[in-house]
Amino acid sequence: MxxxxxxxxxxxxxxxxxxxxxxxxxxxxxxxxxxxxxxxxxxxxxxxxxxxxxxxxxxxxxxxxxxxxxxxxxxxxxxxxxxxxxxxxxxxxxxxxxxxxxxxxxxxxxxxxxxxxxxxxxxxxxxxxxxxxxxxxxxxxxxxxxxxxxxxxxxxxxxxxxxxxxxxxxxxxxxxxxxxxxxxxxxxxxxxxxxxxxxxxxxxGKNTARNLREEHLSAAKLSNIEQRDFHIMHDLVRKMARRLSTQYSKKKKRENRGQLDFRKTLRSNAAYDGLLFETHWKTKFIDKPRLLVMCDVSGSVQAYARFLLLFVYSLNDVLNRIDSYVFTGNLIPVNDIFERYPVEQAIDVIMDNYGMGGSDYGTTLLDLEDQCMDDIDNKTTVLILGDARNNFLEPRSEVMQLLYQRAKRVIWLNPEP
Structure with a gap:
């Protein structure tokens, strides 16, 4: 049986x-x-x-x-x-x-x-x-x-x-x-x-061919992936985004084993004449953090831009508290585009209106400071998707330093090897 x-x-x-x-x-x-x-x-x-x-x-x-x-x-x-x-x-x-x-x-x-x-x-x-x-x-x-x-x-x-x-x-x-x-x-x-x-x-063996294709695509370079595999990549990226979202999906309660909660302990052991058969430790609730995503859509990442945007779109699909931006120079919010259009159409709209051109990370960081820095705190994770090519312009590293000091975590994913 x-x-x-x-x-x-x-x-x-x-x-x-x-x-x-x-x-x-x-x-x-x-x-x-x-x-x-x-x-x-x-x-x-x-x-x-x-x-x-x-x-x-x-x-x-x-x-x-x-x-x-x-x-x-x-x-x-x-x-x-x-x-x-x-x-x-x-x-x-x-x-x-x-x-x-x-x-x-x-x-x-x-x-x-x-x-x-x-x-x-x-x-x-x-x-x-x-x-x-x-x-x-x-x-x-x-x-x-x-x-x-x-x-x-x-x-x-x-x-x-x-x-x-x-x-x-x-x-x-x-x-x-x-x-x-x-x-x-x-x-x-x-x-x-x-x-x-x-x-x-x-x-x-119902989905064997697709599983093998997914395994191949998950290990392939983004620049080598063909347009016909876009839908499979969408599913793969959604799975990746879902795994990342698990830590944001609900409030977490973390036990601190080093601090005894005397009130709960005494209350639960009143029936035992004060003998501490059941101990309770203090817990700390961790609120959902905020995620801010910045995606480079300049000409230097042309081969990767669609898949970087696909990743951002999938994050918007599975996370609630996320602010999404694209940039070549100026920082452009795109949450409304992701909400309004399906994935392929949303990416086309972004690439047609804001893509290509030379990247200027200094201007992008200044825009980030003006638009978002006041809202970034120790519960904010900043995710930057880009190749870090600044074309010999002013990098504004002091803004990057301030960002590291204010945010809980700054993650930079570079698509180039």
């Missing part, structure tokens, strides 16, 4: 839904509570436990229907109450008539199942073999033949081939006919195994 659930979690993860260890534990408990008799209730339990949005609910529902459907050998949909268990051969009637073959006196189970068209037993053996060879680890379409052969071998292909050769020797009556029947049955088995492997690939 647990292995079946783990395989299902793997399918859901392959579809793009994140499942933490806590999620899997809670889902397993939910499954134990609702049971397996009502298919719809079980699907709802998976959706409630695993999905974190309406979109993910649809994904989980689709994975459920695909995972708990078994069409191999014409078996149709697997009853939920049998998931994770061997299907009983006696309870599953064979819909096809067995091959009328007299004279088979062998003791090979696979040959008997094929000649009798015992679909329940064949399906059970195939699933067992698939689990033994690790079919749930399939990722690429190039692995289909490998896994198909491995499953066939686990089911007894070599012994079946030997049986075909023995029957075809002509030493027993009807041997040639038996060999032909077994060959046809072997081809039938191979086709069913291939179909089953393709079905599993469609579940476990």
């Amino acid at each position: 647990q292995q079946t659930l783990e395989d299902f979690y793997k399918v859901v993860r392959a579809a793009g839904v994140k499942i933490s260890p806590v999620d899997s534990i809670e889902t397993s408990r939910s499954v134990q509570l609702v049971g397996f008799r009502d298919r719809q209730i079980l699907k709802n339990a998976f959706q409630v436990s695993l999905a974190k949005s309406e979109t993910e609910q649809d994904v989980v529902a689709e994975c459920f229907e695909q995972f708990f459907k078994f069409d191999a050998f014409g078996m149709g949909q697997v009853p939920i109450e049998q998931m994770g268990h061997e299907q009983r051969q006696s309870e599953s009637a064979n819909t096809d008539d067995p091959i009328p073959m007299e004279g088979y006196d062998g003791d090979l189970p696979l040959a008997k199942m094929l000649l009798d068209r015992d679909k329940a037993s064949l399906a059970t053996e195939m699933k067992k073999a698939a689990r033994e060879v690790g079919l749930s680890d399939i990722w690429f379409f190039t692995q289909k033949s490998l896994y198909s052969q491995q499953i066939m071998q686990k089911m007894g292909l070599r012994d079946l081939q030997n049986e075909i050769a023995r029957a075809g020797d002509g030493d027993c009556p009807g041997g040639v006919a038996l060999a032909n029947a077994l060959r046809e049955a072997k081809d039938y088995l191979a086709e069913e195994v291939r179909d089953f492997v393709e079905q599993q690939l469609s579940m476990y």
